[in-house]
Amino acid sequence: MALVEVKVPDIGDISEVAVIELLVKPGDTVKAEQSLITVESDKASMEIPSSTAGVVKELKVKLGDKVSEGSVVLVVEAEGSGESDAPAPAAAPAAQAPSPAPAAQAEAPAPAGAPASAASGPVEVHVPDIGDFKDVAVIEVLVKPGDTVKVEQSLITVESDKASMEIPSSTAGVVKEVKVKLGDKVNIGDLLLILEGAAASASSAAPSPSAQTPAPAAAAQTPASASAAQAPAPSPGAGEGRGEGQSAKGEASAAPHDPTKPPIGLPYASPSVRKFARELGVPLEEVKGSGIKGRITQEDIQGFTKAVMAGSTRTKAQGAAAPAAGGVTGGGELGLIPWPKVDFAKFGPIERKEMSRIKKISGANLLRNAVMIPAVTNHDDADITDLEAFRVSTNKENEKSGVKVTMLAFLIKACVSALKKFPEFNSSLDGDALIYKNFWHIGFAADTPNGLMVPVVKNADQKGVLQISQEMGDLAKKARDGKLSPADMSGATFTISSLGGIGGRYFTPIINAPEVAILGVCRSTTEPVWDGKQFQPRLMLPLSLTWDHRVIDGAAAARFNAYLGQILSDFRRVLL
Numbered sequence: 001m002a003l004v005e006v007k008v009p010d011i012g013d014i015s016e017v018a019v020i021e022l023l024v025k026p027g028d029t030v031k032a033e034q035s036l037i038t039v040e041s042d043k044a045s046m047e048i049p050s051s052t053a054g055v056v057k058e059l060k061v062k063l064g065d066k067v068s069e070g071s072v073v074l075v076v077e078a079e080g081s082g083e084s085d086a087p088a089p090a091a092a093p094a095a096q097a098p099s100p101a102p103a104a105q106a107e108a109p110a111p112a113g114a115p116a117s118a119a120s121g122p123v124e125v126h127v128p129d130i131g132d133f134k135d136v137a138v139i140e141v142l143v144k145p146g147d148t149v150k151v152e153q154s155l156i157t158v159e160s161d162k163a164s165m166e167i168p169s170s171t172a173g174v175v176k177e178v179k180v181k182l183g184d185k186v187n188i189g190d191l192l193l194i195l196e197g198a199a200a201s202a203s204s205a206a207p208s209p210s211a212q213t214p215a216p217a218a219a220a221q222t223p224a225s226a227s228a229a230q231a232p233a234p235s236p237g238a239g240e241g242r243g244e245g246q247s248a249k250g251e252a253s254a255a256p257h258d259p260t261k262p263p264i265g266l267p268y269a270s271p272s273v274r275k276f277a278r279e280l281g282v283p284l285e286e287v288k289g290s291g292i293k294g295r296i297t298q299e300d301i302q303g304f305t306k307a308v309m310a311g312s313t314r315t316k317a318q319g320a321a322a323p324a325a326g327g328v329t330g331g332g333e334l335g336l337i338p339w340p341k342v343d344f345a346k347f348g349p350i351e352r353k354e355m356s357r358i359k360k361i362s363g364a365n366l367l368r369n370a371v372m373i374p375a376v377t378n379h380d381d382a383d384i385t386d387l388e389a390f391r392v393s394t395n396k397e398n399e400k401s402g403v404k405v406t407m408l409a410f411l412i413k414a415c416v417s418a419l420k421k422f423p424e425f426n427s428s429l430d431g432d433a434l435i436y437k438n439f440w441h442i443g444f445a446a447d448t449p450n451g452l453m454v455p456v457v458k459n460a461d462q463k464g465v466l467q468i469s470q471e472m473g474d475l476a477k478k479a480r481d482g483k484l485s486p487a488d489m490s491g492a493t494f495t496i497s498s499l500g501g502i503g504g505r506y507f508t509p510i511i512n513a514p515e516v517a518i519l520g521v522c523r524s525t526t527e528p529v530w531d532g533k534q535f536q537p538r539l540m541l542p543l544s545l546t547w548d549h550r551v552i553d554g555a556a557a558a559r560f561n562a563y564l565g566q567i568l569s570d571f572r573r574v575l576l
């Protein structure tokens, strides 16, 4: 098997572009031309394809790295075992290389019908030279008849399977007729629209023929604010964003997008992710990106879709049509004042560190759950004196088995019993209905170096305390090693968050939607408890039950806690 280095091919006039997505990992089998990474300049994003089929042995780049033509992306064990038929990476065919704005294009001749330098009559606006792109699909039409457009204002967004870009106007004027529609395939020179009262601002600044020529690369090196003699460039971002004011409605007041600035308006996403979102009908602008600079990844689209399907998120269109599950509309409608922006460096030295991916994802979920669930917490205490004695003796007896029983395993079993007695605690909201689940999968919060994770003990009702302890130990280890699979973390019907091993008295855990309740447990302490005649030293376990007030009321929560306390004080009740 020959190891082949796959390098960044000729990507036109672009160097030092940031890696914003890794699309493969070691062990993956890749085909020739399969996209390996997505890179992004301030003009466009594009996927870098593999020149070779094989198995990925090593990734040579990481998120945020800057790459240029010739940079090694990864090492592939080439199919065909290193024989000479394995294409050498350096020979990556240019055709595979997305090159949205090759430098050579800067001097490209004006496309047929390039705008007149100054005109008041109708002027045709054509697709400028867009490099290697042929038959690219129109994915957005950003103006309509009657709109006033400025020079360099984006008119349409086009997309190939490797990159997307906005096509700017070479001329200012009022749109008389748009000659393309969504889904059309366009090429250099194709007629885009007809402008009236057009007067190319280029004319006043530089009457040279090249100045009137839409030349992507030339302008790509020049801020939009520079002289209009610079021909307009296909602007950034590959359709990732529109300049402020450059709305799809094409308001007359629209300011041309400044390509030196990150696009505002539409979100960042690679062409394949945008395509994926379109296929699923996901409104990209409503998806929160978890990638670099808030870039939307395929996982974000999948997560958004799952959340919409589960009823925990609504698209704006859905929000306008009907109330969300449980009658709450989107969090974006809270009308809150903006988050305070403080320059902390003014007050002392600071250090900025990116949060872990897990923290970002769990943070977004926690925020939604905290904001959208009318949650209340009931605190109570359970007498676990006898249970603790039983646990200690069980552990002594089982010393050799290697399985250590902790209080949490008993709590899981006790909670199953309480959930069976109070089934609404084991339910989920579905619009105006409740889904009662006839299975008891208990999630438990596990503290890991990367953040909080919630593995799930499935079918806890069918398992003994020893088996639950064993499974919990395995799952907690997997969590700490970062090896939990999505299946390990899904399906919970109720969650327990135990801080008993750490300390504290009571806390208010946040419900793990779409569940409707969560039990928080803190450290047990020996306390004097009045038995009617005298104070007895009893081991008391603090319980904090948070519940969704749309589903559960305070009386039910108090009963749940009381029942749980009874079981924990005399575990034989589990058998009843």
Ligand code: CAO
Residues within 6 Å of the ligand: 406, 407, 408, 409, 444, 445, 446, 447, 448, 452, 476, 497, 498, 499, 500, 501, 502, 509, 521, 522, 523, 524, 525, 541
């Ligand atoms: N009272 C007193 N002692 C307790 C206790 C309690 N309620 N619960 C556990 N302990 C003791 C255990 O008996 C053990 O003592 P020994 O080492 O002397 O035997 C010690 O605390 C450590 O227990 P543990 O934490 O390893 O085991 P666990 O089964 O209680 O918990 C796990 C496992 C994975 C849940 C835990 O390690 C963890 O990650 N807890 C943090 C959960 C968390 O972060 N919740 C907050 C979520 S909101 O941000």
